[in-house]
Amino acid sequence: MPPLLDIPAALELISTSAHALAEETVPLHEALGRVTSQTILSPESAPLFDKALMDGYAIRAEDLAQSAGLSTSSPSPSLRVVGLICAGQTPSRSLAAGEAIQIMTGAPLPSGTTAVVKIEATTRKEDLVFIHESTAVGANLIRRGAVMQPGQLVLSAGQRLAPQHLAGLAELGIVTIPVKQKPTLAILATGDELVPPSEKPGPGQIRNSNETLLASLALQAGCDVQRLGIASDSLDELTLKIRQGLAADLLLLTGGVSAGMLDLVPQALTAEGVEKIFHKVDIKPGKPIWFGIKRQPKTCLVFGLPGNPVSSLVCFELFVKTALRRLSGISPTVAPAIEALAAVDEKYTSDRPTYHPALIDSTGSSITARTIPWQGSSDLQATLSANGMIYFPANSPPSKQGETLLAYRWC
Numbered sequence: 061m062p063p064l065l066d067i068p069a070a071l072e073l074i075s076t077s078a079h080a081l082a083e084e085t086v087p088l089h090e091a092l093g094r095v096t097s098q099t100i101l102s103p104e105s106a107p108l109f110d111k112a113l114m115d116g117y118a119i120r121a122e123d124l125a126q127s128a129g130l131s132t133s134s135p136s137p138s139l140r141v142v143g144l145i146c147a148g149q150t151p152s153r154s155l156a157a158g159e160a161i162q163i164m165t166g167a168p169l170p171s172g173t174t175a176v177v178k179i180e181a182t183t184r185k186e187d188l189v190f191i192h193e194s195t196a197v198g199a200n201l202i203r204r205g206a207v208m209q210p211g212q213l214v215l216s217a218g219q220r221l222a223p224q225h226l227a228g229l230a231e232l233g234i235v236t237i238p239v240k241q242k243p244t245l246a247i248l249a250t251g252d253e254l255v256p257p258s259e260k261p262g263p264g265q266i267r268n269s270n271e272t273l274l275a276s277l278a279l280q281a282g283c284d285v286q287r288l289g290i291a292s293d294s295l296d297e298l299t300l301k302i303r304q305g306l307a308a309d310l311l312l313l314t315g316g317v318s319a320g321m322l323d324l325v326p327q328a329l330t331a332e333g334v335e336k337i338f339h340k341v342d343i344k345p346g347k348p349i350w351f352g353i354k355r356q357p358k359t360c361l362v363f364g365l366p367g368n369p370v371s372s373l374v375c376f377e378l379f380v381k382t383a384l385r386r387l388s389g390i391s392p393t394v395a396p397a398i399e400a401l402a403a404v405d406e407k408y409t410s411d412r413p414t415y416h417p418a419l420i421d422s423t424g425s426s427i428t429a430r431t432i433p434w435q436g437s438s439d440l441q442a443t444l445s446a447n448g449m450i451y452f453p454a455n456s457p458p459s460k461q462g463e464t465l466l467a468y469r470w471c
C-alpha cells in the first residue's frame with residue numbers, strides 16, 4: 061500500500077486548486093460577514109474636529125498656574141466663564157488667557173483650548189469657575205485626525221467584516237464596500253440508511269445529521285447554502301443530485317467514500333467529469349476524504365466527506381475552510397493553530413495524526429485546552445461539550461499538564 065497523503069500536502073493541493081472568487085460591491089448594511097476584496101483607505105479624518113471627551117470646561121491648561129489665587133477666597137485657581145458649547149454646536153469665539161468655556165462631551169473645542177477639566181473637579185460661582193484638580197495639557201480632549209488621517213489604511217483585503225468593522229466604516233462615511241462574491245455551497249448526504257431529522261428511523265436507519273452540521277458550518281463561514289437532501293446509494297440518483305450540486309462553487313457530499321460495496325461517490329463524481337485530486341489522507345478522523353475539481357462549464361470544488369459525523373466536522377474545519385479562505389482571499393489560507401497549555405495530563409496517542417474534540421478555555425490568564433471523553437468519529441454527542449480540537453501528531457507521547465498543545469477553535 062502506498063503511504064497516505066499527509067495533511068500539509070492535502071491542504072496545499074486544496075489551496076492550489078481553489079480559484080479566487082470575483083468581486084462585487086455591496087451596501088454597508090448588507091456587508092456583515094462578507095470578506096473585503098480590496099484595501100479600504102480613509103477618505104477623511106477621524107475625529108472630524110477637535111472635541112471634548114468629558115462634560116466640563118474648555119481651558120488653557122497653562123492659565124491654571126498663573127490664575128492661582130485670582131480669587132482670595134479659594135486656594136484653587138479660577139477662570140472666567142465666557143460661554144457654553146453643547147454637542148452639535150460650533151464655538152462662536154476662541155479662548156483667551158484666563159478664560160474658560162463650559163463644554164459638553166463630543167462638542168467642538170474653541171480654538172486656544174489645550175485641556176478640558178471635568179465638571180466634577182470644579183466649583184462654579186457666577187461667572188468664575190474654580191478648578192480643584194491639576195489638569196495637564198491634552199487632558200480630556202482629542203484632536204482632529206488623531207485616530208485616522210485621510211488616505212490611512214482602514215481595512216486590508218481579505219478581512220471578514222464583523223460589526224465593529226462596519227461601524228468603523230460607517231463613521232468614515234464608507235457606505236459601498238468592495239467584497240468577494242459569497243461562495244455558493246451545495247450539500248448532498250448519501251446513504252440508503254438516512255432519513256430526515258424529523259422522521260423516526262426504521263430498522264437499520266439513522267437520521268441525517270450531517271446536512272444540519274455542514275449547512276450550519278457553511279452558513280457560519282459566510283456561504284450561500286443549497287441543501288440537496290438525501291441521495292440513496294444508487295448511481296442514477298447520485299448522478300442526478302451531483303449534477304445539480306456542480307452548479308455551486310463548492311459541493312460537499314457525505315458518506316459513501318470509503319471501501320464499502322455501496323461507496324459509489326468517487327465513481328459517480330468522476331463519471332460526471334470531476335477530476336480527482338486526492339482520495340484518503342493520513343488523518344483521524346476523516347481518512348477516507350475525497351477531493352476533486354470540476355473545471356467546465358464552471359469551476360466547482362468537490363469534497364466527498366466521510367459519513368461519520370465527527371469526520372465530517374473535522375474535515376470541514378480543516379479542509380473545506382481552507383478552500384473557502386482561498387476562494388475569499390483570506391490570509392493565511394490555512395487557519396493557524398492556537399498554542400494552548402494542557403489543562404490536565406493528556407495521554408491520547410494514535411498511529412494517525414488526530415484532531416481530538418476538546419474544550420478550549422481562554423477565560424484565565426492563559427489559554428488552556430483539554431480533550432473531552434470521545435468514542436471516535438461516530439460519537440457526535442461528545443462534541444456537544446467541545447468547542448474545538450487538539451492536534452496530536454502520530455504516535456505522540458503523553459503531555460503533562462502545562463505543556464503546550466496545538467488547538468483549533470470551532471467557530
Ligand SMILES: Nc1nc2c(c(=O)[nH]1)N[C@H]1C(S)=C(S)[C@@H](COP(=O)(O)OP(=O)(O)OC[C@H]3O[C@@H](n4cnc5c(N)ncnc54)[C@H](O)[C@@H]3O)O[C@H]1N2
Nearest residue numbers: 249267268269270315316317318319323347366367368371
Ligand atoms: N474496510 C474499511 N472500512 C472503513 C474504512 C476503511 O478504510 N476500510 N474507513 C472507515 C472510516 S475511517 C470512516 S470515517 C468511514 C467513512 O465511510 P464513508 O464515508 O464511506 O461513509 P458511510 O460508510 O456511508 O458512513 C459511515 C458512517 O456514517 C454514518 N452516516 C453517513 N451519512 C450520515 C449522515 N448524513 N448523517 C449522520 N450519519 C451519517 C453512516 O450511517 C455510517 O455509520 O468508513 C469506515 N469504514
Ligand code: MOO
Nearest residue numbers: 345346347371437
Ligand atoms: O477516519 Mo474515520 O473518519 O476515523 O472514522
